[in-house]
Amino acid sequence: EAGVAQSPRYKIIEKRQSVAFWCNPISGHATLYWYQQILGQGPKLLIQFQNNGVVDDSQLPKDRFSAERLKGVDSTLKIQPAKLEDSAVYLCASSSHKGLFFGSGTQLSVL
Amino acid sequence: TQLLEQSPQFLSIQEGENLTVYCNSSSVFSSLQWYRQEPGEGPVLLVTVVTGGEVKKLKRLTFQFGDARKDSSLHITAAQPGDTGLYLCAEISGSSNTGKLIFGQGTTLQVKP
Numbered sequence: 001e002a003g004v005a006q007s008p009r010y011k012i013i014e015k016r017q018s019v020a021f022w023c024n025p026i027s028g029h030a031t032l033y034w035y036q037q038i039l040g041q042g043p044k045l046l047i048q049f050q051n052n053g054v055v056d057d058s059q060l061p062k063d064r065f066s067a068e069r070l071k072g073v074d075s076t077l078k079i080q081p082a083k084l085e086d087s088a089v090y091l092c093a094s095s096s097h098k099g100l101f102f103g104s105g106t107q108l109s110v111l
Numbered sequence: 112t113q114l115l116e117q118s119p120q121f122l123s124i125q126e127g128e129n130l131t132v133y134c135n136s137s138s139v140f141s142s143l144q145w146y147r148q149e150p151g152e153g154p155v156l157l158v159t160v161v162t163g164g165e166v167k168k169l170k171r172l173t174f175q176f177g178d179a180r181k182d183s184s185l186h187i188t189a190a191q192p193g194d195t196g197l198y199l200c201a202e203i204s205g206s207s208n209t210g211k212l213i214f215g216q217g218t219t220l221q222v223k224p
Binding site: 004033040041042043044045048055056091093099100101102103104105107 | 115117144151152153154155156159199201211212213214215216217219
């Protein structure tokens with residue numbers, strides 16, 4: 001069974017630039033999550049989708065972050081404009097009754 | 112929002128030693144999961160504990176859920192370099208397939224050969 005796919009693996013940008021991350025969840029998983037993991041910390045939930053609807057985006061900085069899952073499968077997370085403190089690993093996960101499965105993440109460095 | 116505290120934050124030991132890491136909460140867990148995360152990868156689920164006092168074993172790893180369901184521990188026997196990684200506890204808020212995970216800050220384990 002294929003896992004959660006994310007791209008790119010690494011991204012380096014300058015502050016105030018824009019960046020987008022892509023996630024393809026495990027086939028058949030209706031729930032998709034984006035987490036932010038700052039170095040030395042545990043992952044923090046940014047947004048949760050159920051199919052193409054948002055379940056929880058209470059911790060998403062909506063002035064600069066946006067996410068969509070238009071057809072209930074793939075998802076994109078965008079940051080515009082990026083700040084230095086956005087440097088982190090962005091993890092996508094999808095879930096079934098067996099639990100949560102994470103992708104390898106996108107490591108973002110904002111210079 | 113429940114706060115999960117993990118200790119120690121960092122642990123460096125020699126191969127063959129035993130160790131225990133802890134996860135504590137200010138309130139009762141509904142259920143708790145332990146994950147291991149290797150550098151450059153996402154967290155991978157190790158175990159889920161649900162019942163107070165529950166003990167689960169996974170090879171050399173022993174997971175215990177406190178009787179009051181406010182704390183949990185992970186004990187590793189005869190640690191190996193392959194055990195190196197970030198160990199995270201997380202509470203499930205909601206159902207297992209639609210709920211969200213709230214993570215602790217993790218314990219970074221380094222096992223030296």
